[in-house]
């Protein structure tokens with residue numbers, strides 16, 4: 001199938017090649033590399049939004065205002081364009097996995113409960129994963145049959161600051177090694193083995209640390225959304241050369257929220273300036289010392305944190321996982337959807 005957006009074949013092919021970390025030969029052309037080499041179908045904004053014509057939109061302006069993250073201008077029209085098709089697609093996947101469950105139970109000759117349908121949401125710091133996950137959760141909750149949808153963020157599985165400091169990782173928060181990956185894998189294994197109640201630890205952005213004794217309970221939802229920077233990271237190899245399972249091995253569907261790195265940097269810096277007036281102003285905020293910075297100082301501080309922590313993590317660990325997603329949602333400089341890549345089946 002030919003690509004649906006404008007641009008030369010060379011541009012399109014090199015885009016796909018970059019996505020999969022493949023070096024494209026200088027003279028590559030449509031003759032030498034057939035379009036079928038991409039496992040994704042590409043849809044521009046208009047083509048994607050047309051895919052939900054007969055599906056009602058269950059949210060209101062007030063709902064969207066409540067779900068929107070700091071600095072994200074998402075409105076009802078954008079939800080309509082992006083999340084109506086997405087929730088329709090996901091409903092098809094949830095139903096299809098339900099049919100597979102039924103077929104497998106018949107094959108085994110035993111009645112087993114269905115395990116939660118797990119959706120992973122990955123992407124950079126400040127790309128808008130939380131808004132995407134919250135809107136999606138709310139849309140799915142409001143489908144006929146009102147499925148129970150729960151949302152867990154992987155920041156709860158970061159090591160507490162004291163442990164990060166002990167390991168010399170305070171400036172590596174969000175890098176794969178800053179998480180208790182075994183605990184996260186155990187959590188997902190329990191969810192996917194059909195446990196009645198599974199608990200996850202909780203992170204507080206205000207204190208910038210794990211909440212002591214904090215727990216979120218996941219009680220057999222129909223759908224569980226797991227949101228975090230590194231949820232699509234490949235399995236680690238142990239010192240003995242053994243490969244463990246990957247977090248994404250437990251996903252039934254995954255979404256990578258994507259944007260240009262320069263846009264995400266700007267969103268991060270703008271958000272930092274807004275947080276200075278809101279969250280940082282609270283005495284218990286870890287960043288309280290930044291509340292009194294003027295605009296230029298705050299901008300320089302945010303740019304430094306971005307350059308030292310978040311951008312290297314994006315380039316080294318997060319971006320390389322983009323091609324592992326079921327669906328890549330790319331945003332433009334104004335946060336609006338630009339295009340969607342959907343994995344072929």
Ligand SMILES: Nc1ncnc2c1ncn2[C@@H]1O[C@H](COP(=O)(O)OP(=O)(O)O)[C@@H](O)[C@H]1O
Nearest residue numbers: 069070124125126127128129130131205206279
């Ligand atoms: N220092 C902070 N203080 C308070 N809230 C924060 C801070 N940093 C991030 N947040 C909030 O935490 C949430 C997750 O942020 P982040 O991990 O950057 O992911 P994303 O922007 O992709 O949702 C967002 O709602 C953001 O507004």
Ligand SMILES: CC(C)(COP(=O)(O)O)[C@@H](O)C(=O)NCCC(=O)O
Nearest residue numbers: 125153154155173174227228229309
């Ligand atoms: C808490 C985070 C690592 C995100 O964690 P996630 O839920 O994506 O696993 C991130 O928001 C963060 O705070 N990074 C540290 C650098 C910074 O303060 O921007």
